Amino acid sequence: MEYKFSAGLAALKPSMIREILKSSGTTIPLAAGNPAPDAFPVEDVRRLSAEVLAESPILALQYGISEGYTPLVETLLKLAKERYGAAGDNDGLIVVSGAQQVMSLASQSFLNPGDAVICEEPSFIGALNCFRSFGAKLVGVPIEADGMDLSILEEKLKTEKNVKFIYTIPNFQNPGGTTMSWEKRQKLYALAKAYGVLILEDNPYGDLRVSGADVPAIKSIDTDGLVLYSGSFSKIVAPGIRVGFVVAPKPVIAKLTVAKQTQDVHTPMLTQLVVYKWLTECDFVGHIEKIRGIYRRKLNLLCDCLDAELGDFITYHRPEGGLFVWAKLRDDLDMLSFCKAASAAGVSVVPGVAFMVDETAPTQYIRLNFSTPSDDDIVKGVRILGAVARDMTAKG
């Protein structure tokens, strides 16, 4: 049988990342994006799961409503309002099966094949591939140290047809590590309003700030019902539970709920109940402080190692949070060759092309992660990268 796949999915090619990262032997993972296991509240989850299954087993095991467990929805809406400034009176909220589902629900709800999505370039591959799978045309806007280049954004808004939304990760962008300034957030909102385009504000890393001051969410100025705000518990509780949420204007929430019904009916009740108890019974703020300490240490360790071992070979901005460092290789280092040589030497990093709208356009960037590897592996891994760079330039 010759399978006739949908246009969107047929065009989605397997990522080159997997091929490049294939490596025999032990690999030090500076490529992955897994949160640090020692940041998981294991004891809490263990205790709360037991309590949920002791106190409310049928609630935890029976079908739930697509919007999410009502007390959790209410708690999250309050949290979104009070902690993140990301919910107004005209907004609703639903629980999703991890923030990736927000991209999928938004795509299913808004995208017709051929519609355009404006995204930061580079950006999160999981979101880009989701938009691609719905047949969207991706329109990239380069990021600067303080977020999207807004003059290019305006140019694209003027020239591109059927732009449905602008996708942005304003805090500690993946992979760029950049945080959009307050000034740019306001201007971005004004542009979206002027051109009648929605904003998809993806904020999985916002709580992982390790230095500097919080910048208010774009959603906080959404008086016109333009912003879908996506929140995640993957980085502050654990990714394996797959719980996130989306705040959006009520008519949008109504459509996202219908889409969610068609995707997975509802997010598992057990994990929703655990998150509900965790938010209402545990020390949420204290936990965030604790994990910020872990990420601060690891981010600084990676950057200090990079400065010491690769200072001559790369340039980068030290991010104020998140999970990633986006580093530009010196021009005489071929980026893909460097990634392959690193992999062969036992260290995985992600070639920057993976995050581009056009995966064939040349780029000198690589993405480095500090949350997955142990501290020892960060030190060892960067030392190996330094040796690879020296070796490549000595040969060249």
Place this chain on the structure above:
Amino acid sequence: MEYKFSAGLAALKPSMIREILKSSGTTIPLAAGNPAPDAFPVEDVRRLSAEVLAESPILALQYGISEGYTPLVETLLKLAKERYGAAGDNDGLIVVSGAQQVMSLASQSFLNPGDAVICEEPSFIGALNCFRSFGAKLVGVPIEADGMDLSILEEKLKTEKNVKFIYTIPNFQNPGGTTMSWEKRQKLYALAKAYGVLILEDNPYGDLRVSGADVPAIKSIDTDGLVLYSGSFSKIVAPGIRVGFVVAPKPVIAKLTVAKQTQDVHTPMLTQLVVYKWLTECDFVGHIEKIRGIYRRKLNLLCDCLDAELGDFITYHRPEGGLFVWAKLRDDLDMLSFCKAASAAGVSVVPGVAFMVDETAPTQYIRLNFSTPSDDDIVKGVRILGAVARDMTAKG
């Protein structure tokens, strides 16, 4: 802001069911489709969750791969082969977040707007709405006591353009309660092969047989790679955990995996690990026998009550399993008026129109469920339905 939703989702209207079922006061739920809570292996889930979080907390909380937890994938593939005859050597399997996700992944992977999906009529509204949301044209084929009317199916295959797949629930169909005969399964497969169309075989109820003999899966004769087979743990473990699986030819599994990555990255690890332990450590077959006993008792109770209280007013085939009875009202009872009057009298049933491709076409059918209500409520509920029918015909 005026929201421009996608064509598929914009056309999806809120179901009339909710409106009709709105009722003040206590309602006896003969409408819902929830599995019986006393069929949930609560003690097992409680113990296994505790074990998973004690033995493998990081595995349970960290990101997993999109295909599913590898030992679970292998266990399910073996189960699909040996118990369900639903996996050949050229097939792969992925874990999904409930069987609804199979419909969504298949839609995302195969459907371009305007493509046709052939479905049984009546059929499961969750699947129909999923196909609709991707802009598919639904083509209904009536069901007979032994499954789809194959002459009409062939007619549709001849005349309809861009048919991507035939959607069928061969065992204890929802809502029809019918089981497709072995002869029809073979003929259906031959037709699909002749016309180069895939089959989406949805089997959430297969293990809930309470009488008669099992009929082999359509997938069991799939020598040509035409069949996607969807399995669910919602009815044999619990729906709230949202774990199911799909077996399909390997090239199809590869695309479904990409689609899954864009939807929710992976199914939660905690629930996957619980299902894995349950399948490998608990008495799977004994549990199925136990819950069959529960469903046998409740199905027979409902049907006995229907015969006693509504024998003059309805006709139906007693199903050999599943969760539903599909009953046709006598012509002098207006179906929608009956559902409304039943709701006002405190008993919810689903009007048959909800399951139709064309929700405005007239039908005399209602769907009755026996798994959600208690035994007492089944007796009370059907007694009330009898009174409603007598009252309506006395007035008329």
